[in-house]
Amino acid sequence: MIAARSMAAACLGVSIAAFMLGAGGESPSAFVGPPAPPSAAEADAAVRTGIAFLLSAQEGEPKAQWPYEGVYRVNGEIPVGYRIGGTSIVAECLVRTPGYGSDAARQEAVKRACAFVCAGIREPLMDPEYDGGYDVRGWGYCYGARFMLVLRAAKAVPAGMEAAVDAALRWYLDAMQRNEIPEVGGWNYARQPGIETPSPASPFMTPPCLQVLFEARAQGLAVDDAVVSRGLDALRRCRTVDGNFAYSALKQTREPARSIPGAIGRIVCAESLLFRAGQSDVAGVRRALDAFLEHWVQLELRRKKSGTHVGPYAVAPYYFFFGFYHACDAVEILPQAERGEYRRKLEQLLFSVRDADGTWDDRVFPRTRNFGTAMTLMALQRPMFGEPAHWAAASPRQPAQDSKQ
Secondary structure, eight states, X not given: OGGGGTOXXXXXXXXXXXXXXXXXXXXXXXXXOOOOOOOHHHHHHHHHHHHHHHHHHOBTXXXXXXXXXXXXXXXXXXXXXXXXXXXXXXXXXXXXXXXXXXXXXXXXXXXXXXXXXXXXXXXXXXXXOSOEEEOOHHHHHHHHHHHHHHHHHTTOOOTTOHHHHHHHHHHHHHHHHHTSOTTTOSOOSEEEESTTSOOOBOTTTHHHHHHHHHHHHHXXXXXXXXXXXXXXXXXXXXXXXXXOBOSOBSSOOXXXXXXXXXXXXXXXXXXXXXXXXXXXXXXHHHHHHHXXXXXXXXXXXXXXXXXXXXXXXXXXXXXXXXXXXXXXXXXXXXOHHHHHHHHHHHHHHHHHTOOTTSOOOOSSSTTHHHHHHHHHHHHHTGGGSOOOOOOOOOBTTBOOOOOOO
């Protein structure tokens, strides 16, 4: 399986030292090189181990959830947006990994997860009418819709759940579009109080939301062109002429290039999305990937550390596997002849941070291993997924059709 993606890595052309941090966690005291790349058999075994872990980690009554867990709580509990988003990411991974069609255990796990995500549209704390401020329900809209789209594309909607999936998908898409930032466009989980208050857009959140809308349009669902246009405008305002992306922006950013080492996760994500909207080019995506490989150790310095935005680059631990997934995604934009070496570099780095139990984790919370493992497995298998949808605004004479597929 992974052998088809050239897992037998050659020597890397960049420094990829895996840091062993000192007690303070602020600077490396020593480092070792990454382990030798896995053989094809070892890589396949790693995927099987990861899937087995994810199946064992499903929780709740009934076992239907893989909540994402972070610092943020609502009434002392993991917010429902994190529960829906985290569950959707893991379930997507299970569906996309080869062999799903003949794996009854995975199918049952996904069916339970699908029921949970579909029921999420009735949760009061998922209502798109809320007071603004810091709130993560938007992640639930984004990844809930993405999971439904993956099920439809894979023709893997659980039997008897077609109507529920269709209704949930439409609800999440509508809620996400209604939840765009007023006047500015785009999305951000950290907004100003007051849902109608203009706020800076996030290049960490806006690209995944836009990609969901691209996929929805590609599947024949109605998408508001104006929402996408405003989102793209917001994303471009986060970008500088040298390819850096601000953490968030209300107006055109002047982010200095010296902050690029702390921005690499959002850079690869945002640049790839802009490419798929015809607003970047291969050179921009390649530049983003090169920056990621050059500075990835800044992510490693923060992995499994407490706190969130810590200096010198204000890197938070949860950027790690998000960034690696989007870096692996960006590779597939490059010319075919260039992809193999970039894949090898990224795959070897991912195996260098695999834990002894065969999983991947970037935080200090029990449930973040679900997210890290699922994102890594999808990153490793990204060449098998095909190219995501690109964006082309609907013609005024041929509006997007809201079909039921």
